[in-house]
Amino acid sequence: MISLAGRDILHAWGKFVFTGVGLGLLIGVTLTMAGVYRGMVDDGKALLDNSGADLWVVQQGTLGPYAESSSVFDDLWRDIRTMPGVAQAANVTYLTMQVGTGDADVRAMVVGIAAGGSGEPGWPPYLVAGRHITRGHYEAVVDISAGVRLGDVLRIRRNHYTVVGLTRRMVSSSGDPMVFIPLKDAQEAQFLKDNDAILMQRRRTEGNPEFNRPGVPGLVDAVIASQTSNSYVNAILVRLQPGFAAQDVAVPLRRWKRLTVYDRAEMEGILLGKLIATSARQIAMFLVILAVVSAAIVAFIIYTLTMDKIREIAVLKLIGTRNRTIAAMILQQALVLGVLGFVVGKIAATFAAPLFPKYVLLVPIDSVLSFAAVLAICVVSSLVAIRVALKVDPAQAIS
C-alpha cells in the first residue's frame, strides 16, 4: 500500500516546508526558553562550584549570602578555623552593582576575596588570561563575559581597579559576571559611606549629648571610629578536611557560634528553590503558553489541510478506503509536520543560543523531552481533523 500521507506531502511540499519552518521557529523559541531556565540553574550551580566552599557560614536566621543579605564579623573566621574538621575558612563579600567600564557600565557581582591565593575558598579557581590578585588594593580579576580586557580600568564606587586577570563562567545566579577585588576594598564598597555622609554623621554624633558628654574625653572619638570601621563580611566560606562530613562541622558551628550554616545541598536548595524559583515559574508559564500555541497552530494547520481534501476523503471513503487508513494519513502528516518543525526549531535554537546576553544551556534531555512533547502535541492536534474526516459522508462524492 502506498503512503497517502507521503504522496500528499511530496505533492504539496512547499506548503509543508513553509508551515514546518514557521512551526519550527515557534519550537525554537520553546527550546530556547527551556535553555534559559537551564542556564539559570547552571549559573546557580557554577556560583557554588566556583566558590570552592563546602559550608557557607552566614548571619543567624538569614538565607545569605546570595538569597538574603547577611553580615558577620570579619574576625569570626579565626574561631571557625579552629573548629575540628575545618581545613580552610575565608571571609567573602558579595555585592551586585553597576561597575563602570570606561564610558559604560556593566551589571556585575563584586566579590571581595580575603588575602591568600589561588585555591583559597572564594578565589576564582582558574584564569583564562593574566594573573591572580597579588596586591591588597585596586586590582581586579573579571569574568570574560563583562567584556573587559587585561589592563582595562574599572570604576567601583569612588575607586578604580586595574584588570589583572580574566576568568570564565564565574557568574552570579542571575548570570551577571563576577568581579573579584581585595576584601578590604570590597568591604569599603559595600559598607563605607561617602565622604559627605561621613562628615554629616560625625557632626550628628558630636552633637548628640549621649556621646559627647562633658567630662568623658575620648568617648565621641571612639564612637566615631566605630561608626567608620568596616568589620563586616557577608559570609565565611569553609572548606572541610578530608574525612569530615558537612554536618559534622555544621552542627557544632550552629550550636556554639550562634550562626547559620549551610552545606552544599542546602545552598543549592536555596538558590534553585527560592532565588530563581519565581523566574523558573515564569519560564514554565511561557513554556506552557508556547506549547498551547504550538498545539493550536498544528491543529489549525492540520485541520485546514484536511478540510482542503474533504472531497478527496469522501471519494476515498466511497471507493472503500478504511477509516484507519484515512486517520493514519492525517496523523502521519501531523507527525511529519512535527518532526520537520522540531528539526528546524532545534537548529534555530542551537544557532540563536550564543546570541542571548545570558547563558542559554541546551541539554540533550530537554531536546528528547521536547521531541516527545511535539509528537504528543501533533497527535492530539490531529484528533480534531481526524474526527472531521471520519464524519465525512461518502455520499458527498455523489452529486
Place this chain on the structure above:
Amino acid sequence: MAKSGIRIERLAKRFGSGDTAVLALKDANMQVAPGEVVGLIGPSGSGKSTLLKCLGAVIDPTAGRMILDDTVIYDDGWKVRDLRALRRDRIGFVFQAPYLIPFLDATDNVALLPMLAGVANDAARERARELLTALDVAHRAQAMPAQLSGGEQQRVAIARGLVNRPPVILADEPTAPLDSARAMAVIRILNDMARRFETAIIVVTHDEKIIPTFRRIYHIRDGVTQEEAGEGRGFES
C-alpha cells in the same frame, strides 16, 4: 461467480419520520445485464441521486431487494456485513467530475483500489497500466491529475471504476462537463468497457446529447422507475 448484473426490486427509501417523512424512492425496479449500458434519467428531485446512493451502498434503503451477480445484497436490510468492501470490490463509481486524488499520478489513482483490497503494489500498478492502455491514456500514466486534460481525467476515472472488475458501475453524470465530441467518446468508452469486462453500467444523466445512445432507459419520476426502450443501438466495438 456467474455474472448476472444487477437487479433491484421494489426499492424504497424514506427520509425522516412522521409528518416530516419524505418518500424519495417509492418503487424502483431495474435490471441491468452484464455488458449492458442503461440510462437513468429524470427531472430534479425525482429520486435519481437517492437511487444511485442506494445502489452504491452509501445510504440504506428502507425496503426492497437488491441482487448483485445472483447474490442478494439487500432484502429489507443489508445482507452483507462490510459495505465498504462491497463498494471497493463489487461496485465501480464514475463521477460527474473525475475527482481524482490530486497527489497521486494517473497510475496510482487507478491502482489505489486494488491496493486497498490487498493486492501487491506492483500487481496493482500492472493492472492499472493495462486499463490505462485500454483507455488510450497509457502515455499519461505518470502525469498528475492537474497535468491531464478533462477528457484524460475522465478516462483515468473510468479506469479507476473498472480496475477491481466490479459487476456494476454507477456513472453519475459522467459527461456533464464535456463537449459533445468528448461526451460521445466517454459513452463509447463506457460501452466498450461494459462489453469487454462484462460489466453492467448505469449512467445517470441529464445530457440530451447522450440519451439517444442508450438501448434501454429507466425514467424515474416521483420515486418510481419506468423502463422504456431507447432510440440507440449502443456502440459497436
